[in-house]
Amino acid sequence: MINLFEYKNKSDFPHQYFDDLEVFLDDIWAKREKSNYYNTEEDNRVEQQRFIQFLHKTKTLKSNKYVGVIHFKEQTINLLPKIFYKGEEPTENDVKTINKHILWWLSYCRKLKFPNYVSSLNKEKADFFEILVYLFSKYTRELLNSAIYQNYSDVNEELSYVKGRIDFPAYIKNNLSRARNHKVSCAFDAFIMDNEFNRGVKYVSKLLLSLTKEDQSRRFLNDIIFILNEVKGEPVSSDQMKRMSFNPMFSSFETIRDYCILFLENSVSFNYKSDLKLFAFLLPMEYVFEDFIFGFIDKEIEDIKAKAQVSKNYLDVDENFKLKPDLFLQIGDRKCIADTKYKIVYTDETDPKKGISQNDLYQMLAYAVRNNVDEVLLYYPNTITRYQEKVSEIKIVDELAGSKTIEIRSHQLPIINVNLFNQEFQGTATLTTDFLQTKLELIKAIKITLQL
Numbered sequence: 344m345i346n347l348f349e350y351k352n353k354s355d356f357p358h359q360y361f362d363d364l365e366v367f368l369d370d371i372w373a374k375r376e377k378s379n380y381y382n383t384e385e386d387n388r389v390e391q392q393r394f395i396q397f398l399h400k401t402k403t404l405k406s407n408k409y410v411g412v413i414h415f416k417e418q419t420i421n422l423l424p425k426i427f428y429k430g431e432e433p434t435e436n437d438v439k440t441i442n443k444h445i446l447w448w449l450s451y452c453r454k455l456k457f458p459n460y461v462s463s464l465n466k467e468k469a470d471f472f473e474i475l476v477y478l479f480s481k482y483t484r485e486l487l488n489s490a491i492y493q494n495y496s497d498v499n500e501e502l503s504y505v506k507g508r509i510d511f512p513a514y515i516k517n518n519l520s521r522a523r524n525h526k527v528s529c530a531f532d533a534f535i536m537d538n539e540f541n542r543g544v545k546y547v548s549k550l551l552l553s554l555t556k557e558d559q560s561r562r563f564l565n566d567i568i569f570i571l572n573e574v575k576g577e578p579v580s581s582d583q584m585k586r587m588s589f590n591p592m593f594s595s596f597e598t599i600r601d602y603c604i605l606f607l608e609n610s611v612s613f614n615y616k617s618d619l620k621l622f623a624f625l626l627p628m629e630y631v632f633e634d635f636i637f638g639f640i641d642k643e644i645e646d647i648k649a650k651a652q653v654s655k656n657y658l659d660v661d662e663n664f665k666l667k668p669d670l671f672l673q674i675g676d677r678k679c680i681a682d683t684k685y686k687i688v689y690t691d692e693t694d695p696k697k698g699i700s701q702n703d704l705y706q707m708l709a710y711a712v713r714n715n716v717d718e719v720l721l722y723y724p725n726t727i728t729r730y731q732e733k734v735s736e737i738k739i740v741d742e743l744a745g746s747k748t749i750e751i752r753s754h755q756l757p758i759i760n761v762n763l764f765n766q767e768f769q770g771t772a773t774l775t776t777d778f779l780q781t782k783l784e785l786i787k788a789i790k791i792t793l794q795l
Contacts, residue, residue, distance in 0.1 A: 345418065346433050347395070347406035349425035349628060356404050360416045361397070367415060368392040371623050394422070394625055410445065411625035412472045414554075419470065424628050425687065426726040426759065440763045442471045446478075447778045448631055448758070451638035453651065472624045476555045479602040480563035483544065487570045491536050492589075492596050498533045507531025536573060540587055540600065543579035545571045547603045581607035629685040633669050636683050636722055636756070640670070643786055646795060648673040656713045668710045672720075674793060679718035680710045688723045688753070699735060699753050708739060711749045720792055721753035727764070731755050732788070754792045757784045 345354045356364065372392035394413075396405040406422045413420040423433070427441050499510060501518070506529045513528035545568060552564040584604045589596055606624075637651045650671040658664040670681040684703060699721065707719045725731075735753040740746050760781040762768050 345404070345420045346423060346438060347404060347420065348423045348428040349406050349408055349410070351406070351425055351428045353398065353401075353403040353405045356402065357416070357418070358402050360418070361399075361402050364415050365392075365397050368394050368413075368623070394623070395420075408627050408629060409625040410471075410628045410631070411623070412470055413623045413625070414472075421471070422625065426724050429727055436766055437764060442474055443763065443774065443777065444759060445471060445631070446474065447774045447781075448635040450774060451642060452631065452634040453638045453641065473555060473557050473560065475602075475605070475624070476551050477557060477560045477563075479599075479606070480548070480551070480560045480567065483548070483599050483602070484563045484566050484570075486595060486599065487567060490593075490595075491570065492538070492540050492593055493534050493536045494538050494540075495532045496535055496538060497530065498535070499528065499530050501526045502529050503527070505529060536571075537575060539579060539583060540596065541571050541574040542577050543584050543587075543603050544599060545574050545576055546579050547606050549576065551606065579603075579607075629683075632685040632724060632758075633683040635758070636681075637670055639782075639785065640672070640789060643782065644789060646674060646790075647793065658709055658713060666710060666713055668714070671714075672793070674795065677718075678716050679720060679793070680707075680714060680716055681720040681722055682707060682710070683722045686723055687726055688755070699737060699751070704737065704751065707751050708749065711751075712741065717747060717749050719749065719751045721751065722792070723753065723755050725755045725757050725759055727759060727761065730757055730759075732791075752792065754788070756788055756792075757781065 345356070346352075347354055369392045372394070393407050394409050396407060398405060404420070410422050410424050412422070421438055423438070423441050424445070427433070427437070427444075433441070499513065500506075503526060505527055508530055510528040510530045518524055518526050518528060548564045548567045548571075552561060552568070555561055555564070581604045584600055584607065587600055589600075634651075637649055640647055640649045650673075651669065652667050656666050658666055668680045669683045672679050672681055682703075688699075703721060707721065711717065711719050732755070737751045739749045739751065741749055758781070760778055762780075763777060
């Protein structure tokens with residue numbers, strides 16, 4: 344197993360497969376679904392893969408900004424967040440714990456709905472993908488055992504009696520003209536299980552069944568396929584799944600839909616040189632961090648009304664340069680802008696810039712001026728080795744706005760539960776309880792940043 348942290352350590356890879364891995368990842372990059380959320384416009388224009396850096400002189404690999412897992416030629420490559428890097432090879436328990444953190448962050452992402460039910464995560468192998476497959480298969484099997492999604496669909500069928508309405512054009516063409524007038528072509532609505540949603544669930548389950556190595560997950564997936572035996576096994580795209588909506592009676596199926604979208608958008612599996620053991624499941628960490636912070640504030644802090652990616656303003660009069668701050672926060676009549684920066688940053692008393700990069704400062708100033716706010720926050724993640732509660736603050740006087748003062752503050756947010764990395768720590772079976780203390784600390788920290 345190879346463990347690579349974003350932009351940090353390097354690792355050797357078998358020389359005979361080195362070039363094949365690069366070709367494989369290039370194919371993944373080209374064939375991946377262009378998600379409007381997890382891929383930037385710049386990424387969509389680039390033809391060469393950006394998952395991993397290939398250092399050809401030394402035949403070594405180095406991770407870029409993506410986290411997840413790659414399976415290739417009996418090799419497993421874990422791509423891990425840089426904020427967990429300690430300068431040494433992580434243990435198996437470390438990787439399991441890192442994966443738990445990623446799952447906890449994803450559980451707050453607004454684009455995805457993750458179930459927080461009891462799941463034996465502590466017993467799973469240190470593979471992020473396998474954990475996701477286990478959660479999906481367990482939740483889906485439990486739900487389908489109690490209820491199967493059915494909806495009304497248009498059905499055209501020949502019957503010996505009239506049901507719904509008679510399809511006269513079909514009856515004349517297929518029945519009367521062929522002396523089969525004893526059969527009636529009918530058109531009616533039927534409450535059926537062979538619908539697009541169930542086809543998508545069956546398709547994803549078959550895909551995962553060919554990839555997972557966990558016996559428990561395979562049993563769950565086989566059960567799902569058996570339950571949906573009457574459903575056609577047709578491919579369904581993530582765009583089709585995104586368009587599906589459910590009435591309140593079937594709202595519990597939204598979680599399954601979002602899992603399917605997750606796998607279809609960020610997973611790639613195809614017959615590459617007749618080998619179905621190749622797989623990649625990758626997410627850009629900067630967008631996960633941004634969505635996590637928004638989802639966390641929106642769900643856990645009632646005093647704050649949060650809006651994500653508000654983009655109604657432009658920097659220029661001709662509206663060529665759109666401004667999209669990550670978060671627009673409102674506390675009563677008070678408004679401010681928050682921007683998440685997935686960077687490792689430390690404040691230094693001797694640093695006059697107080698740990699804030701000049702580019703970030705220019706960006707925040709543009710947000711403040713065009714949105715008419717005088718308070719801007721920069722949110723950075725803490726790291727496994729360090730968390731600084733101290734605030735870095737910069738004040739800027741806008742001479743064009745009657746000497747209005749714009750206040751820019753940067754904060755590290757505690758998003759890591761360090762206790763979970765202790766081998767002797769007795770974890771629980773749920774993400775909710777494992778990260779309860781971290782949740783409370785993060786709520787407190789965010790409120791402090793807003794001086795609440």
